[in-house]
Amino acid sequence: MNKVNFKSSFNRELSENIFNFVFDEIKRIILKDRKFDIIELGEFEVVHRKMQTVTDVKKQAEILLPPKDKLFFKPSKELINRLKD
């Protein structure tokens, strides 16, 4: 926050509010559109997992898993390339 505040001309309170607003907007968009993409970071996507049976080897038990919506994040190529450097 300090870095961002230093770069911008906003005061700290305003910058905090804007920061929270940014991520609240991202959350809202993900819940609404189930997908959000930023070039600098990557892609957030909600994936639906179907109902399935899983075997646990240790307990020797078959487990029936219910369907589930889960959020996945895939970093962009730009981010991966920048991390390489």
Next chain:
Amino acid sequence: MIRYELIKRISEQFAVEETEAVVFVDGIFESMVTAFKKGKKINIPEFGKFNVTNKIVDGVRLRYVVFSPARNFAEAINKDFSDLEPLVVNAYNLKKNERLKVSEVLQDGNEDDYLYFAFDTEETVNVEEEKISEEILQITPIVEEEKSSEDILPVIPEAAQETTIPLSETAASPESETVQSLLTEAEPIIPEEQIEEIQKEQSIFEEEKEENIKQTVFAEHIANVILLENPKAYPLVPEKPKDEIDISSINPEEQIAENEKIIDIVEHISPLNVRVKLKDDMNIDNIGEEIFDILVKREEIIRELNAFHKRTTSLQDEPKNIIEEAPKVEDIITPEETIESYPKPEEIKPEKIEEKESDLFAELERRIKELDELSQKKEEIKSVEKNAPMSQEMQIFGKLIDETPVRDKVSDMPMSFPEIIIHDPEPKKENAEPKSLSEALQNINSGDVIEHMKDDDDGVKSYDDIFRKSDKQFAPQFSVEPENKNTQGRFFKIFLYVFFIFLLTAFSFYIYKTMFTKSTGSQVIDTIGYNKIDSVRQLLKKTDDSIARKDTVNMTDETEQTESAEIKNINGVVYRELGRKIYIQNKVLDDLNEASDLELKLKASNLNCLVEGGTKIDNGLEYRVLVGPFKNIEEAMEYYEKHKVVLNFIQIINSNKPNLLVF
């Protein structure tokens, strides 16, 4: 959503210029990327966590960013299926009474390709348990513990079980015989031993059940007593309506009338709310017994309550009131009723008592008679023994017994008398053991050994007179033969011992001399082998004397030592003073032969000389050839001046070494 839209919304929301919003948003993402480069984690509250990990993509290891959403955010995403939970469908390795419950766990910062579960064995999964129990039942028959004894009969096979159902309906059918034969032929799966054990367990279980019923009855009584005192404190036990009384089975009108009477009596007698369930065969007499039992139990309960309330201090007043106000048995039931209801105990008639007494007296008389007979027999035996002829020895023993002092009977009485065992008289044997001493003496044929006392002899004889010694004495005679002492061998042994000791002492002395004493010149010469020469012997004697003298001087006086060992060097000539006499030191040699040669040459040239042995600084031996003696140093100097040429000549010829001064 496009990035531009986000910036536009920010500018609208916060009334900020778009350029500033762009700078701010870019700054946020730029700072996040720089943090990822440094390998730092980023936690955005209520959004999620970003974590940097290493991941292999297409065979290349890369730094990868992993995101795990916050719990609330994840639940908001999965709100459509949040109510559903994972279920255990089949469990193959489940133990008895073990239950599984599965729940999916969110793992922060881990890869999303995996699923994580936590097993909870405490909670129950009914469906799973039922399935397993069904499976087990299908495989093996199980006998339940709480079944009654009737249910524990041997398990019938399924084929037979199917046929048992119509058995009651078709009892007379021809098929029933075949079914019964099947039932009889069907071998019980459970062995008979197990059945017996199960039946025992069932009997114990039934006993426990009875005890439980008793306890419930007891508790009901307590509740009734409490309700009697405080009916408001506890809800009243609902009175059993008359319809509940089992009178359905009593069809005749007479019995109904009797039951009504009983109910009236019960309601009249007991103000308690005692629930009485009438039986089919219940009469007025029976109900009286039961009421009496109940009242007796009630009194017992009151006693127990009294004891309980005595212990507790807090509730002292209330229980007393309860007990005082509780109706007594006498108030409820008249004595006539109790007497009528209960049969009286049988009275013992006096005739029977008299009969019993007479029997006892008869037995006593019979015993007394037996005792009298025994005492008479004993006296007879004693009289016979007294009248019998006694031998001399027996008479003596009898006198001795009579003369013994009579002890106190009370003190000598044993506390417990041993049992008297009377054996049957055995038939006498021909070679039986003698009963008395006289018989034993008569049987002995010892005429040679023992000589009996004669009646003619007066006075008492000594032992030797009575028992004379036999001619043959069997006493052992010990004769020790003198040893042949080997004196020669003994002396030889002593000689050997002495010789051996002598050798030891000699050897030890030799070792002492060689190792721990200073070697003198003569000893050295002896070892070398030059002691044959007479001159040398003389020289050695002199040297020994000189050394001994030196030693004595050293021991006595230091001043004399300095005088005796005085050396003077005048013009290169050494003058030695030995024993208050002065010698001219011609030469000092290490070898004794050379010294003796020089001495001989000097003597050949008419010069008096001698060889003196001495020690060097390094404890070595040296031999000084001295010419003399002279009275004083002046005389020695004159002699040297006269024979200077000869002395030097001889010295030069025989000496390889210079004339050295040695102290």
